[in-house]
Amino acid sequence: xxENKKHILLVEDNEDQSMIMESRLIKWGYDYTxxxxxxxxxxxxxxxxxxxxxxxxxxxxxxxxxxxxxxxxTLGIPVIMHSNSSVKNEAISAGAKFFLEKTCESDLIRxxxxxxxxxxxxxxxxxxx
Numbered sequence: 158x159x160e161n162k163k164h165i166l167l168v169e170d171n172e173d174q175s176m177i178m179e180s181r182l183i184k185w186g187y188d189y190t191x192x193x194x195x196x197x198x199x200x201x202x203x204x205x206x207x208x209x210x211x212x213x214x215x216x217x218x219x220x221x222x223x224x225x226x227x228x229x230x231t232l233g234i235p236v237i238m239h240s241n242s243s244v245k246n247e248a249i250s251a252g253a254k255f256f257l258e259k260t261c262e263s264d265l266i267r268x269x270x271x272x273x274x275x276x277x278x279x280x281x282x283x284x285x286x
Contacts, residue, residue: 163274165189166205168198168212168225169239174259178211178239178266185267194218195225202228209273214240214248226251235273239266 165182169175170193182189190207192198196218198210210229214222222244226236230252237255238248245256255269 162186162188163208165270166198166201166207166210166212167191168193168195168210168216168222170194170213170216170218174213181263181266185270187270195220195222198225199228202232202234206232207234208277209270210234210236211239211270212236214238214244223247223251226253235277237269237273 165187167175167178167182167189169178169191175191175193179189179191190201190205192201194216195212196216198212198216199220210225212222212225216222222238222240226238226248229236235254236252237257238244238253239257239259240248242258248256254273257266257269
């Protein structure tokens with residue numbers, strides 16, 4: 158079953174936040190790659206196509222989470238922005254599938270990850286919900 162695991166690109170510069178998300182993704186059965194900056198994530202996307210990207214907005218680099226969303230959109234990769242509420246409208250306008258605040262419950266994060274991945278699988282198979 159390991160070959161069917163969905164792969165998530167996690168973009169998070171805060172060590173505590175990344176540890177929390179990493180442990181959740183492992184617990185929920187996802188493979189993941191962690192990149193600490195938007196610049197690193199954009200470079201990673203040149204040769205990799207994850208099933209989903211979860212990104213913070215401010216990653217302390219010359220690029221930010223909005224740049225990741227814009228690039229991912231051109232590649233057909235869905236994005237969930239996981240950040241502070243001040244950037245919610247900008248993230249949704251840029252093309253994020255969902256915006257989740259850093260303080261949201263673990264169950265909501267899991268639900269939205271499943272929803273995005275399930276909808277992507279349905280779309281790629283030509284089926285709809």
